Each structure stands twice: as structure tokens, then as C-alpha cells.
Amino acid sequence: MLHLRLRRLFTGLQRAFPRPVPSPSSTHSSVPNRLHLSRSGLRVAPLMSSSASSSSPSPSDKDRRAPHVTLPPSTADKSELYRGLEAVLGSKFSSEPLIPPPHPLIIVISGPSGVGKDAVIKKLQEVREGLHFVVTATSRAKRQGEVEGKDYYFVTKEEFLSMIERNELLEYALVYGEYKGIPKQQIREHMAKGYDIVLRVDIQGAETLRSIFGKSAVFIFLVAESEAALVKRLIDRKTETSDMLLVRVATAREEMKHVRNFDYVVVNEEGKLDNAVKLVESIIDVEKAKVDQRKLQI
Numbered sequence: 001m002l003h004l005r006l007r008r009l010f011t012g013l014q015r016a017f018p019r020p021v022p023s024p025s026s027t028h029s030s031v032p033n034r035l036h037l038s039r040s041g042l043r044v045a046p047l048m049s050s051s052a053s054s055s056s057p058s059p060s061d062k063d064r065r066a067p068h069v070t071l072p073p074s075t076a077d078k079s080e081l082y083r084g085l086e087a088v089l090g091s092k093f094s095s096e097p098l099i100p101p102p103h104p105l106i107i108v109i110s111g112p113s114g115v116g117k118d119a120v121i122k123k124l125q126e127v128r129e130g131l132h133f134v135v136t137a138t139s140r141a142k143r144q145g146e147v148e149g150k151d152y153y154f155v156t157k158e159e160f161l162s163m164i165e166r167n168e169l170l171e172y173a174l175v176y177g178e179y180k181g182i183p184k185q186q187i188r189e190h191m192a193k194g195y196d197i198v199l200r201v202d203i204q205g206a207e208t209l210r211s212i213f214g215k216s217a218v219f220i221f222l223v224a225e226s227e228a229a230l231v232k233r234l235i236d237r238k239t240e241t242s243d244m245l246l247v248r249v250a251t252a253r254e255e256m257k258h259v260r261n262f263d264y265v266v267v268n269e270e271g272k273l274d275n276a277v278k279l280v281e282s283i284i285d286v287e288k289a290k291v292d293q294r295k296l297q298i
């Protein structure tokens with residue numbers, strides 16, 4: 001029984017380490033170690049010369065052999081077993097990470113006006129670390145409760161135009177008569193520190209970013225559960241005139257057609273903001289676990 005178990009172990013070692021652990025019958029002289037399978041246990045004897053591979057070693061061969069390394073039984077204490085495994089395998093176990101840390105991600109969150117992009121991002125900010133939320137520059141007027149440098153950088157139209165001229169923006173757009181744009185420097189700085197970057201853009205902005213980033217960034221499309229829910233949400237927000245509401249709702253219909261250009265779609269249901277945020281977090285987790293990481297330089 002013990003013999004059978006040791007033979008199985010030996011076969012396993014052979015598979016895992018085909019070159020350094022040769023079969024007992026191997027006569028290849030370049031292989032340094034030799035495994036001995038006997039009723040008394042598994043032993044590894046490093047061979048000092050090619051002549052040691054002959055079936056009946058001379059007394060001088062025996063003298064030149066290193067001492068046998070015996071694998072402790074599985075009942076041995078943890079540290080003895082650990083050291084025994086190291087000795088048999090011929091090297092120390094490393095504590096270095098087996099896989100390098102994942103690359104910083106760029107996550108683009110988009111969706112029709114009023115779907116809840118700001119609400120999702122605000123909540124994500126509260127619950128998750130390691131993310132940098134890019135603050136967009138905008139020429140639109142500050143809404144009640146919005147904070148300069150936190151919600152947006154509020155600039156005049158003239159200031160915005162000079163940012164465009166100095167090539168400081170990754171992308172920009174004129175949305176409902178107001179400029180919105182993404183400052184590049186902020187992204188570079190935070191990616192260098194290992195942060196994942198979250199960008200909040202409208203559908204038009206997402207299209208532009210897709211053409212810049214391709215598949216190197218993650219694109220999430222946020223939707224309401226229905227058109228009716230979206231319209232009610234916009235009316236309840238009380239930040240648009242009727243004309244503005246009309247444009248936004250008509251535009252939202254068109255924007256739904258762009259969902260296919262995104263990697264993920266997240267439904268932000270009425271009263272279930274937390275679920276939407278959890279799903280965004282799961283998407284980030286899955287992206288970080290991918291073998292083929294998305295890599296990007298700005």
C-alpha cells in the first residue's frame with residue numbers, strides 16, 4: 001500500500017518536474033538528481049558524476065554522493081514537511097506574488113441623460129477604494145449642491161476653448177449647448193499611482209472614447225428599467241425646463257441604439273441604486289481577474 005502511494009507520488013513529481021526528477025531507470029548523465037523508491041520512503045540523491053548512473057556503483061562513487069534527502073511523512077509537523085518539500089524539490093518556496101498586480105483599468109460609465117450616472121458614481125465613490133473619478137471640465141452652470149473640483153471643474157466657455165487649444169483634453173463635446181471635456185493630466189497622474197480611472201461621459205463622449213481607447217478600456221452602459229421610469233426620474237430631478245426635457249427624452253431614444261458598442265449594460269432600477277453599484281463593482285472585479293489584461297497609456 002505504502003509502496004503504491006509512493007509510486008503515485010513519484011509519477012506526480014515526474015509529471016510536474018519532468019527534467020529535474022528523472023525516473024529511477026533513467027541513465028541520462030546530465031540529470032542531477034535521482035529518486036529512490038523503496039518500502040522505507042522516497043529519497044532524493046543528487047548524483048555527483050555521470051559514472052554514478054551505473055547499476056553497481058564503486059565505493060569511490062558512493063563517497064562522492066551528497067547525503068540522501070528524505071521526504072518527511074504527511075504526519076510530520078508543518079514546518080518539517082515544508083522544509084522537506086523544499087529539500088526534495090531543490091529550491092526554497094518563494095513568497096513573491098505568483099501573478100503581478102493587475103494593470104490599472106479605465107472604466108467608462110455612460111448612458112442617457114437622467115439614467116443615474118452621477119448617482120451611481122457618487123455611491124461607488126463611497127463604497128470602493130482604489131478608484132479615481134475623473135472630474136470633468138464643463139462650461140455649464142453649477143447646479144444646486146454641486147461642488148467645484150468635486151462634481152465638475154466649472155469654467156467659462158472662453159476658458160474651455162483655450163483648454164482645447166492647449167491640447168489638454170482627452171476628448172470634449174458640445175452637449176445641449178454646453179462644453180464638457182476630460183482633462184488628460186489627471187488620468188496620467190492617477191494611473192501612475194495604480195488607481196483605476198472612472199470616467200463619466202454621455203453617449204457621444206463614449207463613442208469618441210471608444211475610438212481613442214478601442215478595447216483597452218471598459219465601457220459600461222447604464223439604463224433605466226423602462227423609458228417611463230427614465231422620464232419620471234428626469235421630471236423629479238427638477239433641473240430641466242420642459243423644452244430641455246423634450247430634447248433629453250427624444251435623445252435618450254436614439255442613444256439606446258448605441259448599447260451594442262459597450263462591453264456591459266447595467267440596469268439602474270428605481271429605488272435599487274445599490275444593486276446597480278454592486279454590479280459595476282463586480283464588473284471591475286471580473287476585469288481585474290482577466291488573464292488578458294486591458295493595457296492602456298494616455
Ligand SMILES: Nc1ncnc2c1ncn2[C@@H]1O[C@H](COP(=O)(O)OP(=O)(O)OP(=O)(O)O)[C@@H](O)[C@H]1O
Pocket residue numbers: 111112113114115116117118119120233234236237268269270271272273
Ligand atoms: N436607482 C435610482 N432610483 C431612483 N432615483 C434615482 C436612481 N438613480 C438615480 N436617481 C435619481 O435620478 C435623477 C437623475 O440621476 P443623475 O443626475 O445621477 O443622472 P445622470 O445620468 O447623471 O444625468 P445627466 O446626464 O443629465 O447629468 C437624480 O435625481 C437621481 O437622484
